[in-house]
């Protein structure tokens with residue numbers, strides 16, 4: 001791409017042809033404030049916050065809709081520009097309710113942030129504010145407080161241009177404009193949650209998240225969604241070993257700025273229904289035991305068997321590191337050829353050409369690399385060692401073929417657990433580092449957000465402990481050591 | 484009603500019986516330009532219109548021929564003409580007479596423009612409330628189809644043109660050209676950011692020319708008589724004639740066709756029969772309410788053309804002349820305007836959406852409870868903060884009157900200040 005040279009605030013810059021002035025300024029660390037502009041949406045130019053001065057142009061111009069041109073001289077910090085920003089802020093705030101203390105957007109609100117940065121003048125508005133409706137359930141867990149809306153139309157443009165479902169609109173005119181769905185219709189596109197992320201103010205909030213947590217308490221950990229094989233890049237927002245929400249993280253090659261609602265709301269398994277302690281069958285009943293005891297017990301069981309007759313069943317939901325460690329354990333420690341995999345099979349899976357794939361397993365690609373066979377092809381095996389997430393169908397196969405489950409490594413309580421002799425608690429994606437390989441063979445990193453819950457241990461730690469208990473030497477498991 | 488003596492260019496058929504039928508139109512020289520049109524190259528037609536100096540009569544006064552020449556030549560997309568018959572500027576009521584009394588003149592103009600720019604479809608976007616005007620133009624279009632003046636091989640020429648009349652729902656903003664396009668496409672009538680300009684990306688994403696009814700209606704004359712004949716009317720920089728719709732305190736309000744450059748005082752005193760009830764003239768809004776206002780003194784010298792209006796720091800606009808006598812309270816007038824603009828703001832740009840409403844509320848308060856000096860300063864400042872900073876110029880349409888009203892009639896505002904013995908309260 002050809003480069004264009006221009007001057008912004010006295011600095012000479014070379015940027016790619018076709019770049020708009022907001023992005024061009026960003027490249028040299030200059031912030032041009034904006035509300036309606038979003039790099040993932042079509043340009044609308046309505047908020048007027050990004051007005052800048054361009055030499056030889058008779059009027060101020062909006063930076064979002066102005067492309068760089070050779071020799072252009074742009075000013076973003078003159079008194080005139082500052083006055084325009086303060087004036088837009090003043091206009092935005094006249095009809096905006098003063099409800100920051102009770103607004104769930106506090107801490108993430110551009111109106112607050114920009115007020116402090118670009119306005120900071122007391123209100124000169126002595127008239128009566130326009131009152132609009134509050135707490136409207138738009139659908140898809142999205143709540144609307146109309147009077148906080150600054151009519152930036154990001155949400156409208158998202159639905160129309162990204163999700164492909166023209167569900168939102170601005171009704172009425174003047175200072176009476178309101179965001180609304182069409183009469184009798186709800187917001188129901190599978191990506192609706194993104195409108196909450198992109199709403200620059202507290203007009204759109206998520207029913208799942210609002211009033212659950214003040215955002216400044218949240219820690220943010222970069223990760224990858226495990227909802228399907230797309231592997232959308234996300235941020236995990238958590239506090240006290242609990243996830244409060246997932247939001248998408250920009251990746252131009254995978255998900256742009258977005259994620260689907262299934263993925264967004266699919267974190268509850270981390271918070272709920274967890275297996276927290278190791279369990280073994282003793283005297284015909286399940287008993288909680290320590291990590292060491294469980295590992296020793298499992299090793300002692302393995303010693304009584306011909307381990308090459310043990311089937312190992314991996315799962316397409318685990319990280320590359322875990323899958324590799326499990327497969328190496330199968331090959332090198334158990335020395336078994338009976339290496340299989342299980343995967344989630346969803347009846348009528350959702351999929352589209354936007355992000356969602358029909359394969360709801362985040363890491364089938366790596367399973368394919370390992371050349372494991374599906375459980376349906378399982379041969380005579382003495383027992384099975386199961387890595388998390390055994391599908392219902394595969395569980396039925398094991399039962400039918402009378403293959404007992406020797407041990408299951410599990411994060412969540414599930415049907416197969418009571419049938420296992422040993423239950424080894426392991427962390428979810430939020431509690432470990434690692435990588436996942438997505439549908440397009442992109443290898444993506446997940447990061448540990450918080451320590452494994454209860455007494456769950458990394459699969460690698462379990463395998464090392466078992467190996468040692470079997471009298472063999474083990475290298476210390478570390479996720480990062482594989483890649 | 485119209486009351487013309489001269490019937491110069493556009494209004495020659497006004498007042499004739501059944502002037503709106505193809506028969507009367509043809510008997511009085513209508514559709515005469517067609518043969519000449521098809522003997523010319525499209526570019527030559529554009530040149531002729533450029534030469535005539537015809538400027539857009541919708542308000543902005545942009546040179547018509549120049550606008551047409553922005554249509555890209557080598558684009559493999561359909562091109563469109565949209566005739567702006569939304570006529571929404573308060574005080575402006577001239578296009579409706581062109582539609583009611585001489586719709587075929589408009590159709591002939593449409594054929595000329597479409598041929599020049601290479602369009603095969605034209606839309607007439609008409610204000611929904613215009614009932615008679617709608618029926619007349621719709622009937623005229625049907626008649627033109629029946630007679631083979633529109634459709635395939637019109638007038639037996641190797642050229643095809645369809646004209647569709649589209650009724651708007653009656654929003655002022657739909658007269659703004661890009662909002663008109665959005666509305667025509669079935670979306671909410673909201674202006675779009677420019678660039679891209681409609682001449683490049685217009686209706687359905689295709690190159691589009693948008694012209695006012697009066698602009699297009701002037702074309703048959705220009706083609707028939709040549710640019711030079713047209714230029715005999717008017718001034719050097721404002722050639723031709725223009726319709727002025729005069730309302731307010733004059734004895735004979737109405738629509739008048741006058742050569743540009745005609746003195747304002749003669750329009751009021753001669754053409755419109757002078758001030759009603761012998762009252763003194765106080766102010767004139769010269770070109771539709773969005774223009775800066777003129778004082779009685781300004782009206783002594785100003786002439787009805789683009790350059791004189793500019794010299795008097797206002798604009799010719801759409802030619803909607805509103806005449807006000809000495810009894811008029813300018814603050815009340817301004818509030819009347821602010822109510823309109825606050826109501827009609829499409830609501831997408833921050834300064835316009837919030838500013839028009841704010842100004843309106845302030846003016847109501849000043850009229851009801853009395854204002855303070857700082858209110859007047861704030862009105863000026865808000866207007867300045869709105870002006871030139873929005874997607875379309877609706878925000879300016881209120882800002883310019885606010886600033887000019889305060890500047891030219893400060894005493895009217897002072898009368899409404901609190902703590903003044905002669906303070907006035909208005910029950911609104």
Ligand SMILES: Cc1cc2nc3c(=O)[nH]c(=O)nc-3n(C[C@H](O)[C@H](O)[C@H](O)COP(=O)(O)O)c2cc1C
Pocket residue numbers: 538539540541542543544545547567568569570571572655656657658659660661693694695696698699875876877
């Ligand atoms: C708020 C607003 C309302 C307008 N209303 C009209 C209108 O009713 N009729 C019209 O011809 N032009 C109107 N215009 C001007 C049009 O945008 C456009 O300039 C005009 O139709 C172009 O035609 P012309 O070049 O022949 O004047 C309006 C502009 C604005 C900003």
Ligand code: SF4
Pocket residue numbers: 148149150151152153154155156179195198199200201203204
């Ligand atoms: S609801 Fe939010 S995103 Fe939608 S227009 Fe209003 S402020 Fe913008």
Ligand code: SF4
Pocket residue numbers: 225226227228229230231232255258259260261262263264355356357
């Ligand atoms: S498309 Fe798949 S990876 Fe992306 S958010 Fe949805 S479920 Fe998660």
Ligand code: SF4
Pocket residue numbers: 656673674827828829830831832833835836873874875876877878
């Ligand atoms: S200036 Fe007003 S009417 Fe024009 S686009 Fe902006 S909000 Fe709409």
